[in-house]
Amino acid sequence: MSEADDQRRAENERLIEELLNGKHRALARVISNIENRAPGYRELVSRLHEHTGDATVVGVTGSPGAGKSTLVDKMAETYRDRGETVGVIAIDPSSPFTGGAVLGDRIRMASNVGDMDVFFRSMSARGTLGGLSTATTDAVKALDAFGKDRIIIETVGAGQNEVDIVGTADTVAVLVPPSSGDDVQMLKAGILEIADVFVVNKADMDGADRTVQELREMIHMRNDSPLAGTAGHHGVDESAIGDDTGDGEDDDGWEPPIVETVAKSGKGVDEFLETLTDHRAWLNASGELESRTRERYAEEIRRLLREEAAALVETEIESQGGLDEYVDAVAARQTDPYKVTDEVVGPIRDCIDEG
Amino acid sequence: MSTQDHEERTIRCLVAKVGLDGHDRGAHVIARAFRDAGFEVIYSGLHKSPDEIVQAAVQEDVDVLGISILSGAHNTLVPKIVAGLEEYDAFEDTLVILGGIIPEEDRPGLREEGVDAIFGPGASMQETIEFIRENAPER
Numbered sequence: 001m002s003e004a005d006d007q008r009r010a011e012n013e014r015l016i017e018e019l020l021n022g023k024h025r026a027l028a029r030v031i032s033n034i035e036n037r038a039p040g041y042r043e044l045v046s047r048l049h050e051h052t053g054d055a056t057v058v059g060v061t062g063s064p065g066a067g068k069s070t071l072v073d074k075m076a077e078t079y080r081d082r083g084e085t086v087g088v089i090a091i092d093p094s095s096p097f098t099g100g101a102v103l104g105d106r107i108r109m110a111s112n113v114g115d116m117d118v119f120f121r122s123m124s125a126r127g128t129l130g131g132l133s134t135a136t137t138d139a140v141k142a143l144d145a146f147g148k149d150r151i152i153i154e155t156v157g158a159g160q161n162e163v164d165i166v167g168t169a170d171t172v173a174v175l176v177p178p179s180s181g182d183d184v185q186m187l188k189a190g191i192l193e194i195a196d197v198f199v200v201n202k203a204d205m206d207g208a209d210r211t212v213q214e215l216r217e218m219i220h221m222r223n224d225s226p227l228a229g230t231a232g233h234h235g236v237d238e239s240a241i242g243d244d245t246g247d248g249e250d251d252d253g254w255e256p257p258i259v260e261t262v263a264k265s266g267k268g269v270d271e272f273l274e275t276l277t278d279h280r281a282w283l284n285a286s287g288e289l290e291s292r293t294r295e296r297y298a299e300e301i302r303r304l305l306r307e308e309a310a311a312l313v314e315t316e317i318e319s320q321g322g323l324d325e326y327v328d329a330v331a332a333r334q335t336d337p338y339k340v341t342d343e344v345v346g347p348i349r350d351c352i353d354e355g
Numbered sequence: 356m357s358t359q360d361h362e363e364r365t366i367r368c369l370v371a372k373v374g375l376d377g378h379d380r381g382a383h384v385i386a387r388a389f390r391d392a393g394f395e396v397i398y399s400g401l402h403k404s405p406d407e408i409v410q411a412a413v414q415e416d417v418d419v420l421g422i423s424i425l426s427g428a429h430n431t432l433v434p435k436i437v438a439g440l441e442e443y444d445a446f447e448d449t450l451v452i453l454g455g456i457i458p459e460e461d462r463p464g465l466r467e468e469g470v471d472a473i474f475g476p477g478a479s480m481q482e483t484i485e486f487i488r489e490n491a492p493e494r
Contacts, residue, residue: 119414
């Protein structure tokens with residue numbers, strides 16, 4: 001065991017102890033280590049796991065300018081009024097060119113300034129797809145272990161990455177700004193499926209009613225399941241029956257409610273939080289919470305396995321002198337990418353077979 | 356240990372406007388330049404109290420705290436921020452830099468308070484960025 005390892009172990013020991021004792025700086029540093037994937041961060045997260053499971057996690061997503069930060073601010077304020085502690089993770093995009101980012105959500109946390117029991121942390125999407133959802137999951141664990149009652153994840157909803165991130169949450173709220181034909185576009189991007197609650201924010205603006213109406217229609221369309229419908233019209237065949245069973249499972253007994261808020265003034269925020277509580281109660285009663293949690297852990301394990309396996313292969317390739325030779329051979333049509341993969345993975349497969 | 360534990364160090368900065376000073380053009384320009392240098396920048400917004408700056412610096416675990424003051428209140432505000440950082444054990448490993456209008460005669464005192472560098476109106480952006488790259492705390 002090298003000296004550096006010993007040092008790191010001692011440092012981790014200190015961080016864990018201080019974090020569990022409620023020291024803000026230690027929590028902040030643990031999240032940094034998670035974000036940086038600093039040496040030893042895995043041990044940190046793995047030590048935290050046993051202290052988690054007490055917080056409720058809500059994801060808030062929506063298009064830029066929908067009012068997410070302002071709503072999150074008001075949520076945090078209301079929770080604090082009830083005496084609960086709050087952790088917020090706000091995720092902003094980073095420049096794909098320089099990796100730099102301006103993380104601006106903090107500005108809108110005006111109601112909670114100077115209140116250390118609202119722990120607000122900005123994170124940027126640092127390039128790698130998937131890496132961010134790992135980091136978010138781990139950062140949520142840190143906040144949970146620290147003893148936060150409520151954790152809010154805030155992210156711009158614009159694609160797969162975001163869908164993965166909010167997947168960390170028990171309840172997902174999707175914010176839709178009034179009017180603007182873009183609503184429908186946003187919902188197309190798979191956001192509809194992840195919403196447990198819809199929030200039409202800025203409800204005092206023109207077009208809010210129409211947006212509520214559009215959303216309602218969309219939710220009903222989902223429930224009426226147009227796919228199964230068309231299949232039915234074409235007569236009874238096996239695939240239609242298959243579809244029907246599929247829909248039966250889909251119908252999970254929770255129809256996403258639509259809440260109207262004006263985050264800036266705080267109007268509707270209480271109702272929104274009530275809806276979140278309702279959803280939580282439903283999750284508990286239906287057993288959905290347990291199955292979602294299990295699915296999440298399964299996915300987490302799968303993801304770590306993928307990463308670890310990929311890293312093993314990477315190391316093996318490096319030790320053989322890198323990919324260049326293979327690339328040359330592929331370019332010269334002497335072999336092809338599939339054969340190369342077989343060649344590299346073959347020895348690993350053999351190991352497993354022997355085991 | 357695991358090969359996954361490779362380090363990807365990104366420098367995080369808090370660009371802070373503190374007190375009653377409402378001039379944030381410079382802070383915006385600096386925030387953008389930092390971003391383009393590949394830093395992660397958290398901008399505090401205008402009219403923040405020293406407490407708010409401390410809260411942000413501690414929670415965000417920034418490597419660099421850049422304070423912009425053009426109001427002349429630096430001698431009052433900076434020590435409050437430094438004291439706050441110390442209270443939360445965050446002073447030692449945060450690089451504190453100061454920008455704005457800081458008279459020459461005030462500088463030694465501020466340095467003594469714990470400011471690592473002061474960049475006045477003549478300082479180039481590149482100079483500031485280089486300084487941060489070289490002096491960002493080892494963690």
